[in-house]
Amino acid sequence: MPESSQIDYDGLIPNNVGLAQDLRVRKALETWHPGYIDWWKSMGPEGFQNAPVYLRTAVGVGSEGWAKFGFVKMPEYRWGILLAPAVEGRTIPFGAHKGEPAWQEVPGEYRAMLRRLLVIQGDTEPASVEQQRHLAATAPSLYDMRNLFQVNVEEGRHLWAMVYLLQKYFGRDGREEADDLLRRRSGDQDTPRMLGAFNEQTPDWLSFFMFTFFTDRDGKMQLSALAQSGFDPLSRTCRFMLTEEAHHMFVGETGVTRVIQRTAEAMKEAGIDDPYDIERIRSLGAIDLPTIQKKANLHFSLTLDLFGNEISTNAANSFNAGLKGRYREDKLEDDHQLTSSVYPVLRPRDGKIIREDVPALSALNMRLRDDYVEDAANGVVRWNRVLERAGISFRVNLPHVAFNRHIGEFSTIQTDTEGNILSSDDWHARRKSMLPSTEDNLFISSLMRTSRQPGTYAGWIAPPRHGIDNMPGDFEYVHIEN
Numbered sequence: 001m002p003e004s005s006q007i008d009y010d011g012l013i014p015n016n017v018g019l020a021q022d023l024r025v026r027k028a029l030e031t032w033h034p035g036y037i038d039w040w041k042s043m044g045p046e047g048f049q050n051a052p053v054y055l056r057t058a059v060g061v062g063s064e065g066w067a068k069f070g071f072v073k074m075p076e077y078r079w080g081i082l083l084a085p086a087v088e089g090r091t092i093p094f095g096a097h098k099g100e101p102a103w104q105e106v107p108g109e110y111r112a113m114l115r116r117l118l119v120i121q122g123d124t125e126p127a128s129v130e131q132q133r134h135l136a137a138t139a140p141s142l143y144d145m146r147n148l149f150q151v152n153v154e155e156g157r158h159l160w161a162m163v164y165l166l167q168k169y170f171g172r173d174g175r176e177e178a179d180d181l182l183r184r185r186s187g188d189q190d191t192p193r194m195l196g197a198f199n200e201q202t203p204d205w206l207s208f209f210m211f212t213f214f215t216d217r218d219g220k221m222q223l224s225a226l227a228q229s230g231f232d233p234l235s236r237t238c239r240f241m242l243t244e245e246a247h248h249m250f251v252g253e254t255g256v257t258r259v260i261q262r263t264a265e266a267m268k269e270a271g272i273d274d275p276y277d278i279e280r281i282r283s284l285g286a287i288d289l290p291t292i293q294k295k296a297n298l299h300f301s302l303t304l305d306l307f308g309n310e311i312s313t314n315a316a317n318s319f320n321a322g323l324k325g326r327y328r329e330d331k332l333e334d335d336h337q338l339t340s341s342v343y344p345v346l347r348p349r350d351g352k353i354i355r356e357d358v359p360a361l362s363a364l365n366m367r368l369r370d371d372y373v374e375d376a377a378n379g380v381v382r383w384n385r386v387l388e389r390a391g392i393s394f395r396v397n398l399p400h401v402a403f404n405r406h407i408g409e410f411s412t413i414q415t416d417t418e419g420n421i422l423s424s425d426d427w428h429a430r431r432k433s434m435l436p437s438t439e440d441n442l443f444i445s446s447l448m449r450t451s452r453q454p455g456t457y458a459g460w461i462a463p464p465r466h467g468i469d470n471m472p473g474d475f476e477y478v479h480i481e482n
C-alpha cells in the first residue's frame with residue numbers, strides 16, 4: 001500500500017492513492033477523464049479557460065501547509081489528493097457494527113445503500129459548477145472572480161474524489177454511475193441533477209454568496225456525517241473535502257458581509273436611517289437590506305429541503321449500517337446506537353406546529369438539520385455585527401424552518417417567516433414581501449456589471465479586508481488577455 005501522503009503528479013490522473021500500481025482503476029479513471037474535460041469545457045465556467053488564475057492547489061494532507069498558491073489555467077488544475085491519511089486501528093464509530101474494525105472494502109450487505117450515498121453526494125459537486133457557470137462575466141472584481149474559480153475547480157476535484165471511490169470499489173456499476181454523473185445537468189428537464197436546490201439558478205452574485213453560505217454549508221454537514229462512516233475510504237475522502245469546503249463558506253459569509261457593509265455605508269453617506277426606504281437606497285446603487293433578507297429566506301429554505309424528510313427510514317438504515325453518522329459523531333457522548341432514545345421533531349398538527357418526540361434513529365435527518373441551523377445562525381450573527389457597528393437597527397434573521405418548504409413535514413402547509421400558518425390566499429398575497437420578487441431580481445441583475453481593474457470593486461459590494469494568500473489590494477488575481 002503506497003503512503004497516502006505521497007502525491008503522484010506525473011500520470012494523467014494526479015493522485016495520492018498509488019494509481020501507478022493499480023492498473024484496473026487507473027484505466028477506468030483514464031477512460032473517464034476525457035468525458036470530464038469535455039464536461040468542464042462545456043459546463044464549467046464560461047470563458048476565461050485560458051486565463052491564468054491565482055489558485056490554491058492541495059499539495060499535502062497535513063493541517064499545516066497543505067496547499068500552495070500559484071497561477072494556473074483552470075483546465076490544467078491538478079488536484080492530487082484523493083484520500084486523507086488512514087487512522088491506525090480505526091473502528092466503526094456507531095450503529096449495529098460499532099467497535100468492529102472499519103471496512104476497507106465495501107460490505108456486501110450494504111453495497112446498494114453505500115453506492116447511493118456516494119452518488120447523491122457526488123451529484124452535487126458538478127451541479128454547483130453548472131449553476132455558477134455564467135457568473136464570471138459579471139464578477140464584481142478580480143478577487144471575487146478568483147474565488148468563484150477556486151470554488152469551481154475544487155467542486156470538480158470533489159467530483160473526482162467521489163468518482164475514484166465509485167470506480168475503485170464498485171466495478172461495472174460504479175463506472176456506470178460515474179458516467180451518469182457527467183450526463184445529468186443542473187436544471188435540465190429530462191436529466192436534472194438529483195436534488196432540488198441543485199437545479200435552481202444562481203443568476204447573480206448575491207445568489208452565489210447566499211448559495212456558498214447556505215448550500216455549501218449543507219455540504220459541510222453531509223460531509224461531516226459521511227466522514228464518520230465505517231467505510232474507511234469514504235471517511236478519508238470526506239475528511240479531506242471538508243478542508244476545502246471551509247473556503248467555500250468563507251466566500252459566502254464574507255461575500256454577504258461585504259454587501260451588507262456597502263449598503264450600510266451608502267445609507268450613512270446619504271443620511272438614510274430607514275432601511276425600508278428602498279427606492280432611495282436602490283438609487284444609490286446598493287442592495288437594500290429587506291431584499292438581502294428575502295434572498296436569505298429563499299436560499300435557507302431551499303437548502304433545508306436538502307436534508308430530506310424529518311422522519312426517515314433511509315437515514316435510520318444508513319446509521320444502523322454504520323455508513324452515515326451524525327454531525328461530529330465522535331464528539332457525542334451517548335451509546336452511538338440510539339436504539340432506545342428519542343429526538344424531538346417539529347411537525348404540523350391541526351393547524352399548529354408542534355414538537356413531538358420520535359425514535360431518535362428515525363429522526364436523524366431532523367437532527368442533522370438542527371445542527372445545520374445552529375451553524376448557519378452563527379454566521380448570520382457575524383453579518384449582523386456590521387449593522388450593529390453602523391448603528392442600523394435592521395437585523396437579518398433566519399426564517400422559521402417551516403417557511404417555503406417543499407420536502408418533509410412542512411411541505412403540505414404554507415407559513416410566514418415566523419412560522420405562522422397561512423391560508424393559500426394569504427401566502428400568495430404575502431409571498432412578495434418574504435421571497436425575492438421579479439422586480440427585486442431585476443434590480444439585482446441591473447447592478448451586475450463587472451469590474452476588472454485590479455483593486456477595483458463594483459459599487460454594490462465593499463472590498464475584502466484581506467487579500468487571498470495575503471496579497472496586496474491591487475493584486476491581479478486573474479490575468480485576462482484582451
Ligand SMILES: [Fe+2]
Nearest residue numbers: 125155158219
Ligand atoms: Fe464540494
Ligand SMILES: [Fe+2]
Nearest residue numbers: 216219245248
Ligand atoms: Fe463546496
